[in-house]
Amino acid sequence: MSRSNSERTRMTRQALIEAARRxxxxxxxxxxxxxxxxxxxxxxRGALYHHFEDKRALFRAVAEQEAAAVSADxxxxxxxxxxxxxALLFGARxxxxxxQVEGRTRLLLLDAPxxxxxxxxxxxxxREAESALRAGLGDYLRGTEAEALLTPLTGLLSAAFDRAxxxxxxxxxxxxxxxxxxxxxxxxxxxFRR
Amino acid sequence: MSRSNSERTRMTRQALIEAARRxxxxxxxxxxxxxxxxxxxxxxRGALYHHFEDKRALFRAVAEQEAAAVSADxxxxxxxxxxxxxALLFGARxxxxxxQVEGRTRLLLLDAPxxxxxxxxxxxxxREAESALRAGLGDYLRGTEAEALLTPLTGLLSAAFDRAxxxxxxxxxxxxxxxxxxxxxxxxxxxFRR
DNA sequence: TAGCATACATACAGAATGTATGTAAAGAGG
DNA sequence: CCTCTTTACATACATTCTGTATGTATGCTA
Numbered sequence: 001m002s003r004s005n006s007e008r009t010r011m012t013r014q015a016l017i018e019a020a021r022r023x024x025x026x027x028x029x030x031x032x033x034x035x036x037x038x039x040x041x042x043x044x045r046g047a048l049y050h051h052f053e054d055k056r057a058l059f060r061a062v063a064e065q066e067a068a069a070v071s072a073d074x075x076x077x078x079x080x081x082x083x084x085x086x087a088l089l090f091g092a093r094x095x096x097x098x099x100q101v102e103g104r105t106r107l108l109l110l111d112a113p114x115x116x117x118x119x120x121x122x123x124x125x126x127r128e129a130e131s132a133l134r135a136g137l138g139d140y141l142r143g144t145e146a147e148a149l150l151t152p153l154t155g156l157l158s159a160a161f162d163r164a165x166x167x168x169x170x171x172x173x174x175x176x177x178x179x180x181x182x183x184x185x186x187x188x189x190x191x192f193r194r
Numbered sequence: 195m196s197r198s199n200s201e202r203t204r205m206t207r208q209a210l211i212e213a214a215r216r217x218x219x220x221x222x223x224x225x226x227x228x229x230x231x232x233x234x235x236x237x238x239r240g241a242l243y244h245h246f247e248d249k250r251a252l253f254r255a256v257a258e259q260e261a262a263a264v265s266a267d268x269x270x271x272x273x274x275x276x277x278x279x280x281a282l283l284f285g286a287r288x289x290x291x292x293x294q295v296e297g298r299t300r301l302l303l304l305d306a307p308x309x310x311x312x313x314x315x316x317x318x319x320x321r322e323a324e325s326a327l328r329a330g331l332g333d334y335l336r337g338t339e340a341e342a343l344l345t346p347l348t349g350l351l352s353a354a355f356d357r358a359x360x361x362x363x364x365x366x367x368x369x370x371x372x373x374x375x376x377x378x379x380x381x382x383x384x385x386f387r388r
Numbered sequence: 389t390a391g392c393a394t395a396c397a398t399a400c401a402g403a404a405t406g407t408a409t410g411t412a413a414a415g416a417g418g
Numbered sequence: 419c420c421t422c423t424t425t426a427c428a429t430a431c432a433t434t435c436t437g438t439a440t441g442t443a444t445g446c447t448a
Contacts, residue, residue, distance in 0.1 A: 005426070009425085029308075030224060030308070034406095044429080045406090045429095049405095050425085051426085055406090110307050113303075146377050152367075153378075155357050155358075155361055156375065156378060159354050160351075170312065176343060179346075180343045180346035180349075186381070188377060199445055227434080228437095239397085241395075
């Protein structure tokens with residue numbers, strides 16, 4: 001049973017990433033040992049350190065894949081919003097749906113900032129999720145004075161989304177979180193308030 | 195040179211907490227080894243494990259002391275606000291001032307959630323800083339429909355403050371962050387808008 | 389002042405990380 | 419098709435860390 005090298009690499013890397021994801025979610029990054037990861041993946045530590053520089057690099061791969069999956073999940077939700085406001089609210093709900101997948105809050109919101117640092121962790125979202133938020137918020141604020149503060153407002157709103165996702169995961173009422181987000185958004189809208 | 199036992203304990207614990215704080219800030223919790231901590235504190239690992247159950251407990255003590263210091267710093271700023279809105283804005287600025295002390299963002303916003311868990315990390319602020327925010331926001335929203343969502347809104351605003359503190363630490367323009375916070379608060383105010 | 393509890397220091401066991409080295413299979417070149 | 423090189427690992431090793439167990443001196447209490 002012989003496979004091409006590139007295929008072997010792909011399989012081994014993915015097995016490691018998936019096994020690591022399971023254990024990182026279950027016990028957290030710090031409490032997960034590489035011997036356990038490789039055992040779960042059915043390889044040896046040699047394979048791990050051949051494909052990844054160190055344990056952090058493996059975590060980075062897990063987090064990157066997870067962030068990409070979040071983006072994909074969000075985009076999958078057909079965005080049939082008539083107004084910019086609805087686009088933001090639907091986007092928020094799509095984000096909460098995506099973040100409810102087991103382990104995502106722990107991986108992306110708790111462990112990633114500590115393991116990868118604030119800057120790199122922010123970069124995970126920045127590629128897709130946060131740039132979409134920025135675009136949506138830009139549409140929403142077009143023509144208002146708030147538009148000048150688009151960048152910091154995007155960050156603040158993104159942080160609020162993250163906190164809401166954590167609160168929902170912690171058992172808080174999702175409808176209340178969404179309503180609170182809606183209030184914040186409506187407040188920023190100025191002219192467009194109902 | 196003999197000291198009372200309670201005094202010895204107090205000194206040793208504080209020496210450990212201060213040394214640990216320095217190293218945790220410098221290298222992060224995970225990269226800081228207990229042998230380095232005790233060397234910096236001038237004691238042995240026996241003393242550390244006598245006074246603290248484990249490394250996490252030492253970190254908890256550091257984080258608790260830091261959270262208390264943040265609260266104290268905030269309260270120290272004489273709050274001479276005439277309106278509820280000003281109270282919130284002054285509070286935000288006081289929070290940013292407090293969080294600019296070297297290492298506080300790393301300790302409280304990056305490491306604490308990963309080391310202590312989301313719930314316990316949230317509990318650090320909950321005692322003072324966040325309950326003050328809740329009170330201020332309660333005053334501000336009194337009589338508006340938003341008052342019903344006081345609890346989730348407090349969480350969202352708290353998250354926004356944290357993100358702003360991180361952004362300021364990362365070199366973003368502080369005035370812009372404060373202006374963005376002001377916009378969010380004004381938006382929530384409804385009736386009270388200028 | 390005799391016994392006990394406290395506050396450590398030292399020694400040890402287990403385990404984890406990263407590296408160095410060895411090997412078999414895949415791929416490239418002539 | 420045969421050789422050489424590179425890739426993809428497996429194994430063994432060195433270092434270091436955490437938590438615990440044990441020993442000891444000093445403060446404290448009856």
